[in-house]
Amino acid sequence: MSDTAKFPFFYRTVPSELHLCAGIVKLLKHFGWTWVGIIAFDDENSMRAVQILREGIEQSGSCIEFIETLRHSRSLRLQNTDIFDNFSAYSSKVIILYCNKDYREIIRHTPIWEAPGKVWIITEEWGFFHPSYNVDRKNTLVFAVAKKTIPSFHKFVHEVNPAMFPNDSFTEMWWNDLCKNQCPKSIQRPCSNDETLFFQLHCDSINSGDNYNVYNAVYGLAHALHDMITSGSWNTIKRSGESERFLDVLPWKLHHYLKSLQFKNVLGEEIFFDENGDLTIGYDIINVVILPDGTRIKEIVGSYNPYAHPGQEFTIYEESIMWENTFNETPPEFRCSPSCPPGSRKLTREGKPVCCYDCILCPEGEVSSQTDIDTCRKCPEDQWPNQKRDACIPKVISFLTYQEPLGITLTFICIFLILINTVILRIFIRYKDTPIVKANNRDLSYILLISLMLCFLCSMVFIGHPDKVTCVLRQTAFGISFSIALSSILAKTTTVVLAFHATKPGRKLRKWMGSRISISVVLFCSLIQTVLCLAWLFTVPPFPYLNMKSEIGKILTECNEGSIVAFYLVLGYLGFLAGISFIVAFLARNLPDRFNEAKYITFSMLVFCSVWISFIPTYLSTKGKYMVAVEIFAILASSAGLLGCIFFPKCYIILLRPEKNSRKFL
Template identity: 70%
Template sequence: MTHMNDLEESRLSHCEPIVVKESFPKSSINAQLHHYLKNVYFKNNLDEEIFFTENRDLNTGYNIINIVYLPNGVLHREIVGSYNPYASQEQNFIINEKAIVWESTFTQTPPQAKCSESCPPGFMKLTRESEPICCFDCIPCPQGEISNQSDMNNCMKCQEDHWSNHKRDTCIPKLIIFLSYEEALGMALTTSSIIFSLINTIILGIFIHYRDTPIVRANNRGISYILLISLMICFLCSLIFIGRPEPVTCILRHTTFGMTFSISLSSILAKTITVVMAFHATKPGSKLRKWMGSRISYTIILSCSLFQFILCLIWLFSAPPFPYHNMQSEIGAILIECNEGSMIAFYCVLGFLGFLASISFITAFLSRNLPDSFNEAKYITFSMLVFCSVWITFIPTYLSTRGKYMVAVEIFAIQASSAGLLGCIFMPKCCSILLRPDMNSRKYLTKKP
């Protein structure tokens, strides 16, 4: 067979393509490329005829010979493989790599007949412009994509619930994220919720123990009990927000929060209205005396709570909250959160709470300068100021956070606003009951300022 000249050999060793002028027609190009192949005909050492068929295949198989120069200068030919075009695909090419003896001048064995090194798994080939196809760069696969074989032209995208590992050679399940009890933030919020509920329980015990004293009886002690119990539930309902969201917990989160806060705010509104009515009822000829008593206060609490309960029922029957696997919020992770379902119903529940808080604050603010015998309005004004400040600050903070920290901000707002109501309304009374018993007398409360 004819040998390649030095130029052609140099081109192939550097993987350079043979450029054919585009001015020639395709049939002419084929005729030129295969001109020598059609005329190849010779006999080998075994007197076998060697030629190319019409399909440009060799008419017979051949052996692959490794030429080795022995130390004594003798040329030795070692058969290291064979090729038979008529054998099966698994048997047509056979080579024994261990039998090959490479020249000592090679710096790498086996020598690489490539322009670029192979791209390992985790990388893909990027062909260099204006260079042969065997010249390429290896670039890492993008996040969320992998290549599990060498010299891959493109990376494979992982499934939606999987992500690429650090080496980008295999897909692994995404990390599940939610506010759990085991992490530091969850433990801190759980501890604060339990501590506040214990403080609430102690204050409730003090009010029950001193239930017949003037400070406790002032402004309807029954409403004070209702307010303390609802605040205790508010502290404990924040625990529902911690842990893996489930269908039941997602439903209980905002509905329990909405109901308990509506009871708390309606109780504060009832206490404020009681203060105003008690002051005006003491005036001569006042017609508010017949409205004095606990009936009007309980009616306010019951009607407001019933309205909020109806809103929650409409929410649950129309589009209740449900667990949602958010795969876009966190890179390489799945955020499990509670989807509110009907956003209209959710905003209606929050809007009614805002309405109760506004009415309570305005009423308490307008009655803050009443005589000292009815000075609970001052405490309610401060408590509602804290409550409204917390939730007004909560809105931009909640919208600017993501993931489990959004839930943590919501829990903090619940606990902070509940603690504000508990501290501003009941702590001054507890200090007077325990530390200043002289103030816990009818004579002190009825004296003029």
């Protein structure tokens, strides 16, 4: 009827069912009731309203477990009783009862009304909460037309003479209902208890919403007539053949004034029709309680007025609502499934409504900070979920520091090896003129000791927060210093072989003997590694990098190698030098020389190659600071192996067996 195209002259003086359905949806949403059932009679008005209500509930994210339609016969008995048998099987606790007051006696004595633990939302104040209906019902919320006390209405009811109205049964019934068998003296015919028994209401029905609506309708029409008459429109332009009687102009003149109607009633309220011809009134939400002694309590606990200011359309006063004791005096949450707490999300059960779901923990790396979330959200790259997965927290920045036990241990080992290296260098400088130092190429020994010291020192660059400078120095300093050390060992081994063969009669190798050739080998081999490192730095140099994906909940601050090919070329060249040195030393290990160090070099190269061969898979299988620690350990272990295997036997003879450090022994 609100369709102005089909019914342009219809004006509604009661709240629209569209607003009633919207108010029910607001109430359900406020209390978080997402699992409801609907019971309605099969009359056309109820079916149309149920369809509107269904659409509103589903759009709000709630679900309807069942919609039961009741039919009745003329004997006021329900024809279908399946609902009574199935009602206990339904799990929904919130029941919306949509039917008008004409069916109140039918539903009042049915078993469903006495079902415990249910909250009933009723769409009209029936007045069926009769004092004789002695049930403690505290879970009923009624949407009733807003009631207003009309001044002097009581006086009018008790003083007016009903004889002036048409004498029909409906008028008489209305008077009896209004006064509850206490008829005004002016009513000529005595009230019949039999006639009024079914329709009796409490005396406060004088203040019911129906009377207030009728009052507004009558005064609205009166104001429209008054405006039309005072404007003079009734006797202006008339249609052809139209008489000048006043009533003849009403059907087509009055519509204009009703459409633009706006006045204040006796209560000071602004009354007007909206664009659909509906009177701008709303609903009260009433909590009805029948106490064990039969006392009825009705209290307005909220309201819904779609014409109110935005944000003020729906109000509810929870503290005023009386609930059953089983609800602990608080409104329960009636749902098909319990709320999913923060840190989890909903997973709809297959074949079930969206309100029936299971709660599953958010996946790794995702969080949910609210209840009943459908999907979890990923944390930013620099954050990670907390233990409950309900908030993102900053990731822990991880790198090898000097303060942690691992960093302290590696630093201590590095300093200790540097001190040993320094002591050995000092011993060789002090005993530089002894046969054992001279026999093993004194200059190459110095270069090797200094290069090993640089190897120990370069491991310190790997500890601490990576920055642009340290990332560049790490691999290049390590590669160049190790290439010098291995080149020195290769020169030493080559010198031993050349020295043995040069002493044989008739050989011309003496001219290749001397420190000049040894230094040239060291410079040439080291220069190749230096060129590789410079090419690496000028093309794709290493750089600081925040690795947020390798470890859960951590940001790994590390050096990106820039070019992994260049990195493995540097390592491969060191392996090449070590391999050549090992082969040459292995072939010269049995040469008849008392101070022949080829066998020591062979063993040192065996240690060196073993360390770096095991380093590669270990390095690739670790992450973060432990990857750095593996490389530091490989540097220290291989350098210590070279230092110990080559120089410890010589120091032993120099310090503890000086009698062997002589030309006679040589």
